[in-house]
Amino acid sequence: MKSAEVQFEKVTAKTFPKGPDSLAPGHRACQGCGEVLALRLMVKALGLDFMAVSATGCMEVCTSPFPQSAWRMPWIHVAFENAAAVAGGVDAGNVIRRRKGKMPDRRIPVVAFAGDGGTADIGLQALSGALERYHENLVYVCLDNEAYMNTGIQRSSATPFGASTTTSPAGKVSKGQNTWKKNMPAIAAAHNIPYVATASPAYHLDMMNKIRRAAAIPGPAYLHVYAPCPTGWRMKSELAVESARLAVKSRVFPLYEVIDGRYILNQKVDEPVPLGDYLKPQGRFRHLSEQDIALISERVNREYEHLAKLAETFSEPSF
């Protein structure tokens, strides 16, 4: 069966999951944290019938100071660089126990959550290995707040060009981050896995359905989730959702899916809002000149056009 045909129960405003969240309130994320919002909505969509693996990072630290835990389903944290490998192991354990009749005979999604640092940098090798090995029930979620927030806002390879962080500071001879954001969804898609998608907490139903689809499709899935971080982006704490929406509307973070190699652009942005509307409320971009913004805008548009072309060209599954 083609992955696109795999059925799952859709989340709508009417069927929005009720009942206790799998992520309990009382965690210790910062006020207005977009990352914990995205995490909570995703695990809400999954209910209690899955297992989670966290990489070290903000979401792990803020949900698990002993003797408390915010997780109501089975959860494990091992280290920073290996969430994908640990999740692959959990899946292997579940698979064999299920095969031997030691577990009920049904699929248990194993969902790994890692930050952009834990995904695009230190965890990339483990992720590539896990995707290539094609763990049947693996869903990998990158929560992308575009820097190492847990350790104090250091740059990662997912930090956008021009952003000032504590290890890519803007200074007399520096404009901040001097490299372009690594294209993680494309790297995941290059593994020819059945499902890759981007998602945003500003489009929460879309995001919740994407993780449901990711869990329903047999074979590994990769979700790249935009996770605004008021603390690290140096913006007002009420702006997380707004900035996530502007990121989509300015073409900075397009929403799309790759299902069996078929590209679907979920939100066409024919008339993008000016890039400055997105950048300016964020202190990390404060030092950029109009010229710098024009340079970034040019790149953002080119990347968006490239994606639109992919969606046009690969409109049928390719494997």
Add this chain to the structure above:
Amino acid sequence: MSAPKGKSDSARAIGLEVSLAIAEAVKLAEAEVVAAYPITPQTHIVEHLSELVANGELTAEYVPVESEQSAMSACIGAAAAGARTFTSTSSQGLLLMAEMLYIASILRLPIVMAMVNRAISGPINIWNDHSDAMSVRDCGWIQVFAETGQEAVDLTIMSFRIAEDPGVLLPLIVNLDGFTLSHFIEPVILPEAAEVRRFLPPYETAHKLDIQNPLSLGALGGPEIYTEARRALDLALTGAKPRIQRVFDDFAKVFGRQYKLVETYRTEGAETILVTMGSISETAMTAVDEMREAGQKVGLVRLRLWRPFPVEEFRAAVAGAKNLAVIDRAMILGFPEGPVATEIRALLYHEKNRPHMTNFILGLGGRDVPRSHFKHIVERVRELGASGRQGRYELVGVLE
């Protein structure tokens, strides 16, 4: 333990967070390549270094690698290319670079690393102890422990001189306690740039990748050579000891602060001696003062040099003591004593007049170490010494 004095007296001490002071020391040393990966509590060092590079105050390549394994790999590459190289890490980051540490030393590359000591997972914990340092005890690097901010700065500058000494050519770790030292604001004298340059000339070496003089680094060493290669490394490390002291002495001549491999504090006539490493020695000295005032014959010996172990200096420092209380900030799981105590007991085994010795383990994962701990320890080691009992380690400040 020796007060700043001498030529640089005129230089004013400034209040500076120790992490930033270390970054400034790296700048003074004109490090050429910094490859590092953030981890608490090391972050302030590398953040300040990125700032210095971003502002053009330090002309260096800052390589923001994607993991510690790559940090140490890049340092090895940079040092092999002949550049003066610095990095810094802690705990989990150190464990991830462990494979490369062993290779850096056999390649004889003079990399300098500030290790901001933090407990190892698990449970995951970002606070201070020495379990990270002890986990790489045998990696072939020179290893020193700093007690104060000034010492951390001075050791950083001296480290490059020691490591790059053609008679040494070994990588070097400067250990400093996470938070309790790294994040404290201390009065620090930053040496004059010109004086540092005189003390530490630019790094030039023939031991590098060079088109004109091609070397192969990292060759295979089979059964016919492996033993000799390991012995050569051990001899290099052991043989570095007098050269380290010589650099300390040269430093004193220029900057007026004299360091020794092993420091002693009020050990004259001491019946009981505490043995410490790192910043808790400050607290221990205060406790020693108080006990001395109360008429107790107590002193302190602090290991500044950990690798190569200063065997003779240590023996001399504790000679005559009746009781030794050796303090560890890490455990050896499955063995009756901690790593420092184990080594010291082994060293003293052949002594005719061995002191009684007990191992005390404390301050794990950031657990506070107040002065009262040292008083308790002194009482306890005397008691055990008098009764002739010899047991396993004792935990101080543990919840039962």
